[in-house]
Amino acid sequence: MASTVKVDKIEGSTGSTVEVTSGQTFKATAPIVATSILDTNSNELVKLTATGSATNEFTVANAPNSSGPTLSSTGSSDSNIDINITPAGTGDVVLAADTVKVGDSGAAATLTSNGAGTLTVTTGGTEDLILNTNNGSSSGDITIADGANGDITFTNNGTGKVKFNDAAYNPEATLTDAATVTWDAQAEPIAQVTLTDNRNMGAPSNGVAGQFISLLVIQDAGGTNTLTWNAVYEFPSDTPPTLTSTGDLADLFVFRYHNSKWLQVGATLALTVA
Numbered sequence: 609m610a611s612t613v614k615v616d617k618i619e620g621s622t623g624s625t626v627e628v629t630s631g632q633t634f635k636a637t638a639p640i641v642a643t644s645i646l647d648t649n650s651n652e653l654v655k656l657t658a659t660g661s662a663t664n665e666f667t668v669a670n671a672p673n674s675s676g677p678t679l680s681s682t683g684s685s686d687s688n689i690d691i692n693i694t695p696a697g698t699g700d701v702v703l704a705a706d707t708v709k710v711g712d713s714g715a716a717a718t719l720t721s722n723g724a725g726t727l728t729v730t731t732g733g734t735e736d737l738i739l740n741t742n743n744g745s746s747s748g749d750i751t752i753a754d755g756a757n758g759d760i761t762f763t764n765n766g767t768g769k770v771k772f773n774d775a776a777y778n779p780e781a782t783l784t785d786a787a788t789v790t791w792d793a794q795a796e797p798i799a800q801v802t803l804t805d806n807r808n809m810g811a812p813s814n815g816v817a818g819q820f821i822s823l824l825v826i827q828d829a830g831g832t833n834t835l836t837w838n839a840v841y842e843f844p845s846d847t848p849p850t851l852t853s854t855g856d857l858a859d860l861f862v863f864r865y866h867n868s869k870w871l872q873v874g875a876t877l878a879l880t881v882a
Contacts, residue, residue, distance in 0.1 A: 664689050793821050800824040803833035811838040815865040822862045831855030842869045852878045
């Protein structure tokens with residue numbers, strides 16, 4: 609029969625030890641641990657800090673097969689209690705699991721930066737960042753490719769669509785007026801240029817098949833400036849429209865990239881833009 613030893617108070621020299629051998633039970637109901645718990649080498653394993661008038665604490669619960677143990681924040685009066693994990697200095701909080709789940713089974717989960725700081729999600733090594741919905745075969749992915757010139761790819765499930773509930777736009781870029789006007793189709797897909805003399809329109813750089821770009825060509829106050837288009841611009845019957853010559857008026861051109869050519873989709877001339 610296992611025996612039980614009840615101890616209300618231990619008095620003795622510093623470093624006294626109470627040892628319970630295997631098969632025996634030692635119970636301490638609400639023991640007071642002064643500052644720390646040591647391992648078998650007398651090194652600190654857990655350090656404890658007392659808080660005056662504390663009402664919130666950790667509750668640890670074990671679990672049966674197929675379930676994990678639980679660490680909870682509990683309290684005598686508060687109903688919503690955070691769990692705070694604070695690394696030393698610039699140390700990280702490392703979760704070693706390959707999969708980390710956020711939220712409970714009955715509500716949507718939110719990942720938010722603490723305070724007003726920026727939330728940054730970074731992959732380890734040279735790996736892509738994938739945002740995935742539904743965690744299965746019916747999911748949709750947003751993939752941000754690793755690398756200095758990585759693409760952002762939207763992959764829908766089946767016949768799903770990419771839906772924007774609010775306006776999506778490219779900010780209008782202003783091209784530099786020069787003898788030959790340069791245009792970066794990747795960085796400046798929507799652009800304008802004000803001509804102050806007769807100019808050449810250079811071939812756009814970084815084009816991708818299927819891409820649309822738009823250019824607003826504005827005459828300066830004096831007008832009459834001409835624009836000679838690079839051969840990569842393809843117009844109906846190989847004939848570009850004649851620019852509006854009136855000062856301060858503009859012509860709008862839209863192109864689509866195909867087989868190394870920028871095909872004119874449309875042109876609207878003599879627009880008042882001032």
